[in-house]
Amino acid sequence: MTDFTDEELALDPHFADQFERGFRPSCQLYLISPPVIDDGFVGQLAEALDGGRVAAFQLRLKGIDDDAIARAAEPLQKLCAEREVAFIINDSVALAQRLGADGVHLGQGDGDPREARKILGPKVQIGITCHDSRHLAMEAGEAGADYVAFGAFYPTTTKETHHRPEPSILGWWTTLFELPCVAVGGVTPENAPPLIEAGADFLAVCGAVWNHPDGPKAGVAAFAKALGAG
Numbered sequence: 001m002t003d004f005t006d007e008e009l010a011l012d013p014h015f016a017d018q019f020e021r022g023f024r025p026s027c028q029l030y031l032i033s034p035p036v037i038d039d040g041f042v043g044q045l046a047e048a049l050d051g052g053r054v055a056a057f058q059l060r061l062k063g064i065d066d067d068a069i070a071r072a073a074e075p076l077q078k079l080c081a082e083r084e085v086a087f088i089i090n091d092s093v094a095l096a097q098r099l100g101a102d103g104v105h106l107g108q109g110d111g112d113p114r115e116a117r118k119i120l121g122p123k124v125q126i127g128i129t130c131h132d133s134r135h136l137a138m139e140a141g142e143a144g145a146d147y148v149a150f151g152a153f154y155p156t157t158t159k160e161t162h163h164r165p166e167p168s169i170l171g172w173w174t175t176l177f178e179l180p181c182v183a184v185g186g187v188t189p190e191n192a193p194p195l196i197e198a199g200a201d202f203l204a205v206c207g208a209v210w211n212h213p214d215g216p217k218a219g220v221a222a223f224a225k226a227l228g229a230g
């Protein structure tokens with residue numbers, strides 16, 4: 001038995017900590033920023049968060065340096081803190097440390113998760129890209145990751161991708177390991193059911209929310225419905 005109610009667990013900003021308490025919540029939304037944003041983006045993020053529960057927000061900006069990302073991050077991190085959304089920095093352990101982010105997402109070329117843990121300490125969530133590889137996922141788990149990310153499950157224009165796992169990798173992972181798994185890549189409310197049914201703990205989504213024809217609030221609301229919370 002856990003000492004926490006489902007509601008308390010859903011509001012935990014250290015979103016993957018929920019699993020260490022022996023409780024596997026139902027699949028949740030993990031929002032990824034567009035690769036380029038402008039000053040108005042904080043308003044769009046606020047709108048998106050009004051659409052339904054978002055467990056985590058990853059700031060994934062490409063083509064600008066850490067100082068520029070840090071400037072962009074300030075209002076976004078504040079908003080995430082106010083709305084109990086875990087704030088994750090992509091790519092850079094140094095930037096995650098500098099900002100006091102809740103987590104960092106590292107690709108296979110973004111640094112050693114063991115080094116990241118030494119620098120960031122036990123409370124910061126470390127997520128690792130594992131493409132379509134069971135081997136990489138087990139390595140990430142052994143290295144102390146807080147979640148593993150598989151993808152791209154579907155075609156995407158957000159990022160050039162070279163791996164296309166089957167949803168069954170999610171079922172394999174969740175059957176064997178408590179560590180949460182994230183499904184990423186071209187995920188939409190329409191194509192999400194096989195990922196949810198296979199056992200994804202989080203759906204990481206960019207384009208389907210930010211490019212939703214009725215705006216990001218409608219995008220998040222559509223995922224809330226697909227996740228059974230709408």
Ligand SMILES: Cc1ncc(COP(=O)(O)OP(=O)(O)O)c(N)n1
Pocket residue numbers: 032058060090091105106107108109110127129149150151159182184204
């Ligand atoms: C949740 C999540 N999964 C995968 C990625 C991809 O990370 P990476 O392979 O380092 O590629 P870039 O995102 O840095 O282009 C991610 N960012 N988030």
Ligand SMILES: Cc1ncsc1CCOP(=O)(O)O
Pocket residue numbers: 032151152155156157158159161184185186187204205206207208
């Ligand atoms: C960051 C990332 N990693 C693998 S695919 C991908 C892109 C996710 O964005 P979208 O949801 O628009 O496909």
Ligand SMILES: [Mg+2]
Pocket residue numbers: 090091105106107110
């Ligand atoms: Mg990366």
